[in-house]
Amino acid sequence: MKILVGYKRVVDYNVRIQVKPDGSGVVTDGVKLSANPFDDIALEEALRLREKGVAEEVVVVGIGPADLTAHLRNGLAMGANRAIHVVTSDAVQPLTAARVFLKLIEKEQPGLFIVGKQAIDDDANQTGQMLAALWDRPQATFAGKVDIADGKATVTREVDAGLETIEVELPAVITTDLRLNEPRFIKLPDIMKAKSKPIDSIEFASLGVEAHDHLKTTHYAPPVKRGKGVMVKDAAELVAALKQKGLL
Amino acid sequence: MSKILVIAEHLDGKLNSSTARAVSAAVAVKAEAIDVLVLGDSVDAVAADAAKIEGVSKVLTVAKPENAHPLAAVLAPQIAKAADGYSHVFAPSTTFGKDVAPRVAALLGVAQVSDVMNVESSHTFKRPIYAGNAIITVEANPDHVVVATIRTASWPAANGGANSAPVEPLSLDVTLPTHTRFVELKQGSSDRPDLQSAGKVVSGGRGVGSKENFDIIYKFADKIGAAVGASRAAVDAGYVPNEMQVGQTGKIIAPELYMAIGISGAIQHLTGIKDAGTIVAINKDGEAPIFEIADIGLVGDLFKVLPELEQAIG
Numbered sequence: 279m280k281i282l283v284g285y286k287r288v289v290d291y292n293v294r295i296q297v298k299p300d301g302s303g304v305v306t307d308g309v310k311l312s313a314n315p316f317d318d319i320a321l322e323e324a325l326r327l328r329e330k331g332v333a334e335e336v337v338v339v340g341i342g343p344a345d346l347t348a349h350l351r352n353g354l355a356m357g358a359n360r361a362i363h364v365v366t367s368d369a370v371q372p373l374t375a376a377r378v379f380l381k382l383i384e385k386e387q388p389g390l391f392i393v394g395k396q397a398i399d400d401d402a403n404q405t406g407q408m409l410a411a412l413w414d415r416p417q418a419t420f421a422g423k424v425d426i427a428d429g430k431a432t433v434t435r436e437v438d439a440g441l442e443t444i445e446v447e448l449p450a451v452i453t454t455d456l457r458l459n460e461p462r463f464i465k466l467p468d469i470m471k472a473k474s475k476p477i478d479s480i481e482f483a484s485l486g487v488e489a490h491d492h493l494k495t496t497h498y499a500p501p502v503k504r505g506k507g508v509m510v511k512d513a514a515e516l517v518a519a520l521k522q523k524g525l526l
Numbered sequence: 527m528s529k530i531l532v533i534a535e536h537l538d539g540k541l542n543s544s545t546a547r548a549v550s551a552a553v554a555v556k557a558e559a560i561d562v563l564v565l566g567d568s569v570d571a572v573a574a575d576a577a578k579i580e581g582v583s584k585v586l587t588v589a590k591p592e593n594a595h596p597l598a599a600v601l602a603p604q605i606a607k608a609a610d611g612y613s614h615v616f617a618p619s620t621t622f623g624k625d626v627a628p629r630v631a632a633l634l635g636v637a638q639v640s641d642v643m644n645v646e647s648s649h650t651f652k653r654p655i656y657a658g659n660a661i662i663t664v665e666a667n668p669d670h671v672v673v674a675t676i677r678t679a680s681w682p683a684a685n686g687g688a689n690s691a692p693v694e695p696l697s698l699d700v701t702l703p704t705h706t707r708f709v710e711l712k713q714g715s716s717d718r719p720d721l722q723s724a725g726k727v728v729s730g731g732r733g734v735g736s737k738e739n740f741d742i743i744y745k746f747a748d749k750i751g752a753a754v755g756a757s758r759a760a761v762d763a764g765y766v767p768n769e770m771q772v773g774q775t776g777k778i779i780a781p782e783l784y785m786a787i788g789i790s791g792a793i794q795h796l797t798g799i800k801d802a803g804t805i806v807a808i809n810k811d812g813e814a815p816i817f818e819i820a821d822i823g824l825v826g827d828l829f830k831v832l833p834e835l836e837q838a839i840g
Contacts, residue, residue: 492637513834
């Protein structure tokens with residue numbers, strides 16, 4: 279089985295993002311970029327499935343500008359066999375990303391597509407579900423545990439009510455939650471090895487996917503700040519303050 | 527004029543309050559009609575609850591054995607079909623809505639607006655990005671159906687009880703897939719208030735130290751009638767189950783009172799509690815970031831402070 283992994287590059291999760299004063303966007307110049315943490319978990323899961331003998335090949339796929347290759351090399355250094363880079367300098371919204379991934383699926387015929395449940399930049403939480411719909415295949419979102427056997431995936435999902443287990447026939451889309459695994463660290467020899475692994479570049483325009491923005495973002499604003507709080511010195515003062523607010 | 531279809535979330539024959547919150551967002555659109563769609567195997571009790579929500583025009587039900595569990599692959603084609611004639615489809619931004627709504631949007635060939643926190647006009651919305659560190663205004667295409675998930679912490683539950691909207695069964699001619707099957711749902715058994723909708727929440731973090739120590743959090747929560755939550759660190763450390771996680775990737779909540787005990791306050795956690803009425807932080811590290819957003823802070827050892835608090839409350 280072949281596994282495709284959606285592998286997005288985002289502003290690093292440790293960066294506290296700043297909104298530009300004119301509301302035209304967020305400051306991304308000179309800001310550290312990293313793999314979307316949920317996509318790292320997706321790649322780790324794919325690698326583990328390969329190590330268990332469930333899959334033979336793991337392919338990381340990314341959509342972005344020319345310099346995205348450096349990011350895809352990280353995926354290769356982590357252990358992916360090869361990468362596919364869909365080249366575009368435009369930001370891509372979830373529906374467009376799903377349409378692009380479907381084109382790659384039609385060509386690659388994977389048994390599984392794994393991707394993070396959300397990207398920590400736009401926090402949309404849509405791409406995996408949209409891809410599953412367009413592909414007309416099952417989806418197992420927010421995966422906390424994945425078992426694959428006999429052409430089926432048994433997936434335990436982290437839902438509001440607790441842990442839900444579903445069984446889906448392959449091929450399918452799985453989106454990963456935080457506790458599915460802990461991604462491995464990249465070692466120096468692996469970075470060297472990754473240099474000789476192949477990255478296929480495909481021009482976005484050649485895929486025949488409409489590129490228009492489905493949603494127009496007209497303004498960016500910082501969140502409303504909460505007022506400055508007070509410090510109390512002990513339990514008695516805290517209880518008094520809460521009673522005064524009618525909260526106890 | 528707008529006509530909005532709100533997808534009901536329910537479990538064990540009970541309507542989830544997130545549905546009434548999604549109705550509030552629909553009311554803000556000033557729609558001419560707000561219909562609630564209930565998909566289930568037995569739908570009567572849930573439909574009766576939905577019919578009571580103020581602002582609801584009618585309740586549509588689709589009762590099928592296949593709808594016994596909320597499987598997105600099974601529900602989405604039915605919702606996409608039922609959406610015919612509507613300008614908007616709203617679902618709560620819970621794990622239920624997040625799972626099914628994008629699948630509906632893709633079937634309809636339209637974008638989705640995730641986590642609507644404010645309605646500016648019928649096609650203009652505000653939503654958070656970067657874990658709530660930026661709020662964007664987005665315009666949806668006026669020629670398309672708007673599929674959106676509603677950030678439940680931003681909306682009050684529309685009042686229930688005063689309305690008695692008509693309930694109508696809907697027959698949909700849709701072929702349902704068999705490639706996805708429900709196996710089981712393991713629910714945390716708790717007599718405590720529901721974390722998502724509780725008025726008071728007490729959360730513990732890494733500072734609590736162990737699964738056994740978490741008893742002190744439960745005990746205090748029971749004393750004040752609060753639901754219990756936790757930071758990601760506490761869940762990752764195995765102190766409590768995943769459904770108790772509050773934050774960017776867990777539950778986003780807006781109780782009147784939120785008490786963060788032994789929680790340092792990572793950005794990802796703060797995202798989940800920003801809309802709380804009053805935030806209380808108790809932490810032995812006076813430099814912890816949680817104090818930056820707390821309304822009331824107390825620097826101290828939680829194992830000493832909590833028993834003192836219980837005593838002071840009486």
